[in-house]
Structures are given as C-alpha cells and as structure tokens.
Amino acid sequence: PDASELPSLDLCAQEPIRIPGGIQPHGALLFLDEADFAVLQYSANVDAVLGGLIVDDGGSKVIEPGAFASLRSDLAAWLKRPDDSFEQSILIGNNRHHVSAQRTPQGLMLEFEPASAHGGNEAHYAKLRRFVDNAESYQGTLELADAVAREVRDLTGFNRVMIYRFNEQWDGTVIAEDGDGTLPSYLDLRFPATDIPVQARELYLQNRIRLIPNATYEPVPLVPTFSPVDRQPTDLGSSALRSVSPIHLEYMRNMGTAASMSISLIVDGKLWGLISCHNAEPLHVPPPVRNAAEFLGRIVSQQIAGFDRTNESRQRLGFKQIETELIAYVSRAASFQQGLVERPRQWLGITNAQGASVITEDMVLATGSVPPSTAMRELATWLHGLKLNGPYSTDNLAAAWSGGSAIADLASGLLAVPISSLHPSFIMWFRPEVVRTVNWGGDPKKPSVSEVDMRIHPRKSFETWKENVRDHSAPWSTAEIQSAGEFRNAVVNFVLKRAEERAELAE
Numbered sequence: 059p060d061a062s063e064l065p066s067l068d069l070c071a072q073e074p075i076r077i078p079g080g081i082q083p084h085g086a087l088l089f090l091d092e093a094d095f096a097v098l099q100y101s102a103n104v105d106a107v108l109g110g111l112i113v114d115d116g117g118s119k120v121i122e123p124g125a126f127a128s129l130r131s132d133l134a135a136w137l138k139r140p141d142d143s144f145e146q147s148i149l150i151g152n153n154r155h156h157v158s159a160q161r162t163p164q165g166l167m168l169e170f171e172p173a174s175a176h177g178g179n180e181a182h183y184a185k186l187r188r189f190v191d192n193a194e195s196y197q198g199t200l201e202l203a204d205a206v207a208r209e210v211r212d213l214t215g216f217n218r219v220m221i222y223r224f225n226e227q228w229d230g231t232v233i234a235e236d237g238d239g240t241l242p243s244y245l246d247l248r249f250p251a252t253d254i255p256v257q258a259r260e261l262y263l264q265n266r267i268r269l270i271p272n273a274t275y276e277p278v279p280l281v282p283t284f285s286p287v288d289r290q291p292t293d294l295g296s297s298a299l300r301s302v303s304p305i306h307l308e309y310m311r312n313m314g315t316a317a318s319m320s321i322s323l324i325v326d327g328k329l330w331g332l333i334s335c336h337n338a339e340p341l342h343v344p345p346p347v348r349n350a351a352e353f354l355g356r357i358v359s360q361q362i363a364g365f366d367r368t369n370e371s372r373q374r375l376g377f378k379q380i381e382t383e384l385i386a387y388v389s390r391a392a393s394f395q396q397g398l399v400e401r402p403r404q405w406l407g408i409t410n411a412q413g414a415s416v417i418t419e420d421m422v423l424a425t426g427s428v429p430p431s432t433a434m435r436e437l438a439t440w441l442h443g444l445k446l447n448g449p450y451s452t453d454n455l456a457a458a459w460s461g462g463s464a465i466a467d468l469a470s471g472l473l474a475v476p477i478s479s480l481h482p483s484f485i486m487w488f489r490p491e492v493v494r495t496v497n498w499g500g501d502p503k504k505p506s507v508s509e510v511d512m513r514i515h516p517r518k519s520f521e522t523w524k525e526n527v528r529d530h531s532a533p534w535s536t537a538e539i540q541s542a543g544e545f546r547n548a549v550v551n552f553v554l555k556r557a558e559e560r561a562e563l564a565e
C-alpha cells in the first residue's frame with residue numbers, strides 16, 4: 059500500500075486509554091450506588107474472585123448483606139468525610155482481599171486484590187524513613203536517582219528498575235538503573251516520545267502509579283458495558299486495575315518483559331520522568347508495596363525540585379555579580395558597545411557563551427568566536443522581523459533560520475536580545491556546534507506500521523541504535539536566558555538612557 063494510506067504514529071495519542079471497558083484479571087471491580095450500595099457495574103470475574111460477597115439475584119448481582127456488613131459500615135462512615143483514601147482488608151470465604159474505594163461521578167468504585175502475605179502499609183515504614191533521612195545527603199539528581207533505583211528494586215523485587223527522564227521534546231533517557239542482570243541494561247539509552255504518548259503522560263500526572271503484573275493477560279470486561287449512571291463508557295483513569303493499551307502490551311513482550319510497573323516523578327506540576335520497573339517473569343506487587351513505592355516517588359520528586367531550585371539560584375547569583383560589574387563598567391565607557399568590547403570575559407560570562415556581538419545601525423562589534431559580520435547583520439534583520447520583547451534563544455539555529463546551516467560550526471547556539479524597537483539592533487551570544495552521539499533504544503524511526511494488518515505496532519528491536527546529532531550547541535539554561543534578559547533591561551533602561559541624557563547635555 060501507499061505509505062500515505064498507512065496510519066501514522068500520531069494515532070498513538072488517540073487511543074482512549076481511560077475507557078478500555080475492562081480491567082486486568084488480578085483483581086475485581088465494583089461500582090456501587092453511594093446511597094444504598096446497590097451494584098451498578100461489575101467486572102465479569104466477580105463470581106470467581108468475590109464469590110460469597112457478590113451473589114446472583116434473578117439475573118442481576120447484589121451484595122450478600124452478611125458478608126458486607128462490616129465493610130458497609132466502614133464505607134458509610136468514610137463517605138461522611140471522604141478526603142483520605144479508603145483502604146482495608148476483608149475476608150471473603152478463606153481469602154483475604156485488599157479493598158480500596160474511590161468516589162467517582164459514575165459511582166463508588168471498589169477494587170479488590172489478593173491481600174499481601176507481607177503485611178500492610180506499616181511494614182514498609184522503616185525503609186521509607188531511612189530513605190527520607192538519607193535523601194538530604196545526596197549531592198544531586200544523579201546520585202539521588204541511583205539511590206532510588208536501588209531502593210525501589212529492594213522494595214519490590216523487580217529484575218530491573220530504571221529512572222527515566224523526559225527532555226523538552228518528551229523523548230526520554232535512562233539516567234540511572236539497578237538490575238540483577240536478568241534483563242539487559244538500558245542505561246544511557248534514549249527512547250522516542252511516541253513510546254509514552256501524550257494522553258498516557260497526562261493520565262500519569264493524575265494517577266501516579268500503574269502495575270501490569272502479566273503482559274499476556276486477557277482483559278475482563280465490565281458488565282454492563284456502559285455506566286448505568288450516565289450511559290457513557292466508564293472512566294477507569296483512577297483505577298489500579300485498568301486494562302492497559304494492547305499496543306503497550308505488545309511493546310512489553312517485544313522488550314522481553316512480562317511484568318511492568320511505573321511511578322510518576324512530577325516536578326513543578328510537570329511529568330519530569332518515571333521510575334520504570336520490569337520483570338522477565340510475571341510479578342504481582344501487592345498494594346502496600348505499591349503505596350510505599352508511590353510515596354518514594356513523591357519524596358524523590360520534591361527532592362529533585364529542591365536540587366533544581368538550588369542550582370538555579372546559585373547560577374543566577376553568579377550571573378548577577380558579573381552583570382553588576384559589567385553594567386558599572388559599561389555605563390562609564392565612551393559608548394556601551396566600546397565598554398562591552400573592553401570587558402570580553404564578563405560579556406561572555408553573563409551567558410556562558412563562546413562569542414558575543416553587538417549590532418547597531420552604524421556598527422558591528424564582537425568578541426570571541428562569532429560568524430562573519432554580514433551573516434550577523436542578516437541574522438539581526440531576521441530577528442527584527444520576529445518583533446521580540448525579550449530574549450530569543452535556540453540551540454539549533456540551522457533549524458530556525460535559513461542562513462543558520464552556513465554558520466552552524468560557530469553559531470549553532472544563539473541567544474539574542476533586542477536593544478531597539480525601531481532598528482535591527484541586538485546583543486547576541488553564540489555557542490559552537492557540539493556533535494553528539496545519541497544512543498537510542500532501537501531505531502526510533504523504524505516503520506512501526508505493519509503492512510500486513512495496516513495497524514501500528516511498537517518496534518521489535520531495542521538494540522542500541524546510534525544517531526549523530528549535528529547543528530546543535532549545548533543548550534542554554536533558564537538562568538542563562540534570564541541573565542541575558544536582565545542585562546538587556548539594564549542596558550536599555552539605564553545605560554542607553556544615560557547616554558541620551560549626556561548627549562542632550564552636550565548640545
């Protein structure tokens with residue numbers, strides 16, 4: 059078939075993963091009416107899993123009052139102030155179950171799973187406390203990531219635990235890993251954004267942990283298919299048993315992993331990364347262990363946010379000092395352009411650049427490694443057309459501007475600030491190209507669409523696939539971009555104004 063007729067990877071983002079219509083078979087699910095605990099909807103495996111609690115009553119399912127009595131009164135009490143989560147263990151026949159409850163617009167959702175032989179939430183408290191105590195001593199994100207990979211593996215027993223960090227494009231890299239050698243190492247490998255599509259990332263902001271104990275499972279449908287409350291598909295976004303994307307299950311099988319669990323790392327309201335756990339054989343992680351792992355995820359997220367803030371304020375303080383020095387000098391110089399050229403170390407230092415230039419109507423002055431003046435003038439004309447109010451930055455000028463490829467060696471990185479609204483006048487900082495090799499976990503561009511069934515499939519190979527990335531500089535940090543912006547404000551509001559005043563006085 060014609061390539062244009064094949065579905066594209068963009069379709070990954072359209073799979074409605076919150077409403078799969080079923081659950082995974084390692085537990086059972088009920089939706090009850092909050093008012094009278096009547097059964098609204100149930101997973102088709104309730105007879106097998108909850109026999110004794112749920113019974114048939116002329117074709118519909120009802121709860122057996124005797125078996126439900128104690129859970130019922132606890133639920134009723136909890137519903138009066140349902141801010142905390144509801145968790146309990148309940149004996150059905152000879153089997154102990156862990157039960158959790160959540161209020162949803164489609165009814166009271168109860169989820170049942172076999173209870174752990176390894177105790178409840180308290181059993182893991184000592185480990186969590188030790189981890190929190192140590193967390194403050196780690197020197198930075200990588201050291202913390204190594205420690206949390208070890209801790210989560212110790213807690214759960216997975217063969218491989220990875221710390222996976224997203225970049226700006228939502229590709230991700232494995233920055234830390236702990237494993238027992240059963241599964242191959244993915245440390246330092248990069249994976250494309252389409253491996254974890256946008257609707258999944260959105261859901262993982264809301265629901266911080268997910269478990270797939272066995273990737274070869276048969277989903278258990280909900281009965282009836284639609285919610286009797288609103289006749290809509292049932293939203294299982296907050297369910298722990300939600301059946302997951304079949305494409306992702308195929309992905310897991312291609313990776314050689316039978317069981318998978320991942321925990322969200324959320325920094326400043328954004329999905330920063332995941333703790334991703336894999337096992338070669340099926341593995342059921344009981345709810346109390348998942349709670350402990352989810353809690354660890356929260357601690358680690360906060361610690362990362364703390365590291366980010368410390369680094370940024372340290373960097374900004376450094377820039378502020380250089381900026382103050384430079385402004386003091388420049389405002390006394392014959393002209394501010396002249397002042398910049400006479401203080402090259404500070405001029406480059408306020409953004410950590412390798413080259414800098416100042417372009418005004420009548421002159422181009424520069425220091426360090428910069429492209430030819432003609433190219434800088436053309437660049438200024440293009441930037442002027444963007445009508446910027448603040449800094450412009452890119453680490454890939456060749457992709458942003460047509461003249462960029464020709465000067466990529468010296469100027470793949472550009473940070474520019476306008477100093478006039480009328481003329482194409484700019485202060486620019488440059489960074490050279492840094493050719494890097496990115497090691498991908500499999501060729502990310504490998505056609506994922508099968509011509510056999512015309513459907514999207516995840517790639518089959520996760521063998522390291524090397525890509526040479528050209529035309530990119532080291533990225534500009536937030537603190538560097540801010541520093542450029544503040545320097546520009548000082549120049550425009552203070553230095554240039556002073557120069558005008560002096561010119562008026564001289565007249």
Ligand code: BLA
Nearest residue numbers: 070075249252253254258302303306318319320334514516
């Ligand atoms: C989900 N993909 C996921 C999840 C992870 C990954 C962690 C969350 C579910 C889980 O915990 O297993 C991917 N896992 C990774 C990556 C690493 C890892 C990158 O350990 C690296 C170390 N996936 C595809 C394609 C599509 C796709 C082509 O490869 C779409 C067509 C979809 N992935 C996909 C979907 C989900 C997913 C839809 C959501 C699954 C769900 O929660 O229902």
